[in-house]
Amino acid sequence: MKRTERVGAIVRILSGQPNRIYSLNYFCRLFNAAKSTVSEDVSAAKNLLIQLELGNIETFAGAKGGIRFIPSISAANEENLLGELCKKLRDGSRILGGGFLYTSDLMFDSHIVGTAAEMFAKKFQECNADYVVTIETKGIPVALMTAHMLNLPLVVVRRESRISEGSTVSINYFSGSTDRIQRLSLAKRAVEPGKKAVIIDDFMRAGGSIKGISDVLSEFDIRVVGTGVVIAAVEPRKKVIGDYYPLLYLGEVDEQNKTIEVFENPNRDTIGNN
């Protein structure tokens, strides 16, 4: 194979599984090429990814050496996604009454949640989390894509314990959205105690569900090291959780005039915003 083909194959294989470590030997065998040749190929792949803001390749030296793809997203692509999402969310026909908006089409769109996941992966890449955790149902796609980008297992907290989950730990929490007590459950086999988790969800109002997830995780001695939500409501100003990282804010929903106020998180790039 020629260099062009080897570089293309390296890009395809690494970017298909972000954050998974591949040994240089894997590619030496695949191409039947010397280590020095593959090293140069990897440099070429890394350069083109950085130049076009399509990601990065990290190299580890030594016995446990290897390479991995670090997902990234260009500022232009972030703006495109958030602009598109704002525009779609401002469509007055999404208003369902009671302040609720129809967002399932957006949260089940693999392109939208994939791009949102790239933003969360960039934000939480350095957290060294062991799990991405969400609650069923609408948060699952964006959380799965984030787990894919970070190469972590996804853990889904359930609203009711089902027989297919085995024994579970359940807690009750107050949901501001539905104005009542809700229950959530986590399978005992789903996590190992003492680990770290990033919580990802589609929407947050006061933060009751996310606090619920956090509480059930603490029953397993799991620490939350980051929380990302696609949309956070401006009201209530006082949230029941401290740190969270929203991509968008939902302001006033005017049912009479069919207008919806949505804007980008102005502090999106601030370090420590989460």
Added chain:
Amino acid sequence: MKRTERVGAIVRILSGQPNRIYSLNYFCRLFNAAKSTVSEDVSAAKNLLIQLELGNIETFAGAKGGIRFIPSISAANEENLLGELCKKLRDGSRILGGGFLYTSDLMFDSHIVGTAAEMFAKKFQECNADYVVTIETKGIPVALMTAHMLNLPLVVVRRESRISEGSTVSINYFSGSTDRIQRLSLAKRAVEPGKKAVIIDDFMRAGGSIKGISDVLSEFDIRVVGTGVVIAAVEPRKKVIGDYYPLLYLGEVDEQNKTIEVFENPNRDTIGNN
């Protein structure tokens, strides 16, 4: 940019969004290169993908011309996935009683569901479906990844109608797994009438849930053109649906001896198996 870099970038961009059509002009602008140059780059990219069984690139000529990445999976990678899945599923500690197995860790693993989705995408690529449809909760990850591969919207049928879904159409169906009547709902805004759908789910016993999905879709005049499940139970032999395409079969689950019979679908490659 050099050819090597352009080819790497084409591979990265196309394979990041399977089945999405990009114009040649998009790459001409990105690289500031002539159309003839980009055409040669695309040929090089296509050749390396085919040679290493990493996918394909399809070219459309004419005014609406463009290129798109067709996902694929090598026979070796299929065998690896199915072998790994069988091995993990045979672990006796998965037995929950009542014939149920704990599979959430597998169905929420982005690598496993991503590879399964490549197999479904290969199978259903030619169906010209408009939607990938699943039912909450455990089928969502594999269905989302399949939707991503086929560049289709994902539609999730819910077990209860929630306020955030707006008005819904609901049906009742008999679930063999739970031995009782269950309800499922689909938001009226989720689909357009007259379209075609592929159903993807994690597990099927007699097929009651999938028949339920199919029945609710027919209320919207939507035709099911393919059904894929990761695991189908051998028993009951008589299913309530006709055509389905399982990756694996689950045979006898012996609770006393803690043994689980799992094997690959022997007719996996047969055309028209679905």
